[in-house]
Structure formats: structure tokens, C-alpha cells
Amino acid sequence: MSTTYTGTYHEAGGRYYQATIFLSAVTITIRYRDEAGQEKDVYWLTKELIAFNDQVAGSELRYRNKKGEIERLVIRDPQLVQALKNTLTHHRLFGKAHTRLFGNIWLKLGVIALIIIAILVGLYAWLMPWLGDRMASRFSKIQEIDMGEQMYQAVMQQYKVDTHKTEVLNAFYEQLHYDIGYPVKITVVESNDMNAFAIPGGHIVVYDAILEQMKTPEELAALLGHEGSHIALRHSLRNIFRDLSQKMFISLLLGNESGIASTVVNNASALQQLQYSRSLETEADDNGLQLMAKNNISTQGMVRLMKMLQKESSGAEPAPFLSTHPVFKDRISNIEKQIQQLPAVSTSNDNLKKLFHEIYE
Incomplete structure (x- = not known):
């Protein structure tokens, strides 16, 4: 029996449903009941996944359907997030998950580091001549x-x-x-x-x-x-x-x-x-x-x-x-x-x- 997970499925039209998720390396099956209580299955091909935003408060997976519309799956189940990372390691969105998670942080830290280095170089270029003249004047x-x-x-x-x-x-x-x-x-x-x-x-x-x-x-x-x-x-x-x-x-x-x-x-x-x-x-x-x-x-x-x-x-x-x-x-x-x-x-x-x-x- 395959492992199931939970999430909130958002249709392209804006309606959303609580859903049960079945995961494989090729497809993600989203099973939910519509307003009439009928059970429906939506199949996402993993190769068509376009974005994954991993956040502590809740993650989001995005998919482009055959009509070119964007569907979303909001995930608050940490086990599903981990299963996606473990199962879809071949996928560009998950093979570098750690880079995406920390990419923005490292980018910001890198920019800050470059600014600090530039300031230090500028101070050095100005300070060393001043310091030499200061010592000479004493x-x-x-x-x-x-x-x-x-x-x-x-x-x-x-x-x-x-x-x-x-x-x-x-x-x-x-x-x-x-x-x-x-x-x-x-x-x-x-x-x-x-x-x-x-x-x-x-x-x-x-x-x-x-x-x-x-x-x-x-x-x-x-x-x-x-x-x-x-x-x-x-x-x-x-x-x-x-x-x-x-x-x-x-x-x-x-x-x-x-x-x-x-x-x-x-x-x-x-x-x-x-x-x-x-x-x-x-x-x-x-x-x-x-x-x-x-x-x-x-x-x-x-x-x-x-x-x-x-x-x-x-x-x-x-x-x-x-x-x-x-x-x-x-x-x-x-x-x-x-x-x-x-x-x-x-x-x-x-x-x-x-x-x-x-x-x-």
C-alpha cells in the first residue's frame, strides 16, 4: 500500500480543496471531493512542475496544465515535503533543494560581504597614506x-x-x-x-x-x-x-x-x-x-x-x-x-x- 499525504489543491480557476496526495517519480496524484461530493483525481506529470517554494510556514508546488494554466498545491505536511525531495532528486526543482532554500540568504550575505570588502579596501587605500603621514608628523x-x-x-x-x-x-x-x-x-x-x-x-x-x-x-x-x-x-x-x-x-x-x-x-x-x-x-x-x-x-x-x-x-x-x-x-x-x-x-x-x-x- 502506497504512502499517502495531505495538501490543499488550488485549481486554475481559484477554487481549492483538501486533498490526498499519492507520489511517484513520474506522477503526482491529487484526489479530492468536489462541491457535489464526487471523488476526483488530478494527475500531474512531475516533468511539468514549474516551481517549488519551501517555507517553514507552508510550502507550495506549482504545475502548468495542458491549457497552460497554473495549478497549485499548498503543503503543510512536512512528510510530503521530505518525500518530494527524496523521490524527485532527479528533478531540477528538488535536486538542488538546499540551494534554493538558502540561495537568497547566501546571495544577500555575498552582497553584504562584497560591500564590506569594498569599504575595507577603500579605508585601507585612504587610511594607510594618512597613517604614514600621521606617524611622520609625530x-x-x-x-x-x-x-x-x-x-x-x-x-x-x-x-x-x-x-x-x-x-x-x-x-x-x-x-x-x-x-x-x-x-x-x-x-x-x-x-x-x-x-x-x-x-x-x-x-x-x-x-x-x-x-x-x-x-x-x-x-x-x-x-x-x-x-x-x-x-x-x-x-x-x-x-x-x-x-x-x-x-x-x-x-x-x-x-x-x-x-x-x-x-x-x-x-x-x-x-x-x-x-x-x-x-x-x-x-x-x-x-x-x-x-x-x-x-x-x-x-x-x-x-x-x-x-x-x-x-x-x-x-x-x-x-x-x-x-x-x-x-x-x-x-x-x-x-x-x-x-x-x-x-x-x-x-x-x-x-x-x-x-x-x-x-x-
Whole structure:
């Protein structure tokens, strides 16, 4: 004897009847009595079922008859619901019943998760630069110089210093009379890479390979003016704090400034690959031009420096210093515009020429 179930059968015309349900894999038989008390059977082919809505309060099964009309079976018998799922596992409506039951929930949760991720990404993109600048602003100049000295000692362990060029280049810098508000110390190191970088607090490291490409003292003055501007404007400090802001976040929350300094010093090697934004590079170019013009040094040296770097960067394997700098074409264009607004320099500095040539002796 087959198992029977109960449900409420709704005709296409709107009338409904309490019914007894017989279930097989091919058909669903709905037996009910009409208004006259006559027993009638309705046969649904399971392949013609069009919808199943499974709810705790009551489920509903829909069927399209031969006339194209929709008939419904309202089910409050949990045993019938389970029997449908067990018997019609081959059917598209029941083979993924769990997906339908939870589909809307998972969809909503997925949308919420995506929104949360988007908010977090946006906060990260905004918060990390702000956090880096915030940490940099909390450092006094004395703290910056002290930390920069520790960074310098850490990073110099991997280099061999050219003492002759270092001595001459520091004398050259003194003749420039650049006043950037920090005690600048320049170190020339031996390397085949075209590189130079500024350390927070006043140290500038110059690779001897970049010196070999310079033709005039004004180009060297431009390089030192540019790197010195990164120090004066605290670009190096702000950028490395931005790069390490995640690691230093806990130290900031705890107000542990010594912890921040330790994190920076331990990551001093990042200075060699430190990337500045285009706005910071442009700011350093502009400030470097101001330093040159103020001290009667031809600002055309900055143009020649950029053109030399542009030429070097066009090679198959540009050096890290060049690959991390913005497009030189744009920088040269900006520099030439800035020069037009600066007073022309007609004098030359014999001391600079003499010291420049001593570098290569």
C-alpha cells in the first residue's frame, strides 16, 4: 500500500480543496471531493512542475496544465515535503533543494560581504597614506635625524664606500650653499647601478655609476638639490612610513614611538627601492630648482640631468632608481616651465668646476 499525504489543491480557476496526495517519480496524484461530493483525481506529470517554494510556514508546488494554466498545491505536511525531495532528486526543482532554500540568504550575505570588502579596501587605500603621514608628523626633527643615523648605519653594511669621492662630494655640496634645514652628509658607494637615495634626517647615498654619466657640475648640483629636497620636505620619512604603516600601526596605537623607529630601522633596506609618487617627485624637482636658482647655479643642469636619466632608462633593463621614477618626459616638461619663471643665472662657480673634476681623478 502506497504512502499517502495531505495538501490543499488550488485549481486554475481559484477554487481549492483538501486533498490526498499519492507520489511517484513520474506522477503526482491529487484526489479530492468536489462541491457535489464526487471523488476526483488530478494527475500531474512531475516533468511539468514549474516551481517549488519551501517555507517553514507552508510550502507550495506549482504545475502548468495542458491549457497552460497554473495549478497549485499548498503543503503543510512536512512528510510530503521530505518525500518530494527524496523521490524527485532527479528533478531540477528538488535536486538542488538546499540551494534554493538558502540561495537568497547566501546571495544577500555575498552582497553584504562584497560591500564590506569594498569599504575595507577603500579605508585601507585612504587610511594607510594618512597613517604614514600621521606617524611622520609625530616625529620631531631631532628624532628624525637620530633615526636616520641608525638607518644609515644599517643600510651601509652592504656597501663599499669610495672615500675619495665621498670627501670631494661633501666639499662640493658645501660650495652649493643649499640650506635645507638638515645637516647633509653625502656618501659615495661603489656600484654598477644608476642610483641615489635620501635617508630621513640628512644622509644622501650616491652610487658612483651615476656620477660617471655626468658631464657638468650643474647636473651634480641638480641631483643633490633633488635628493636634498626629499629630505627637506620629509618625503623619505613620509614614504617609508607609508610603506611600513601596517607594521607600525600597533606601535602608534600604543604611543610607542621607539617601536616605530625600530620598525623603520629594521627595514632600512627599503630605502634603496623607495618609490615616490609623481606629485612628490615633481615637488622635489621644483624645490631643487629653487635651491639652484637661489644660489646662482644654472637650472639647465636639472634639464640635462633628467635627459641623461631618460636616456639611461630607455635601455632594456633600466636600473631600479630609474624604473621607480615617473615618466621623465613629463618631468622635463614641468622643469622647463618652472625655469621660465626663475631668474636667469649668468655666472659660473669655478670652485664647483674644480671640485667636480676632482671627483674623477
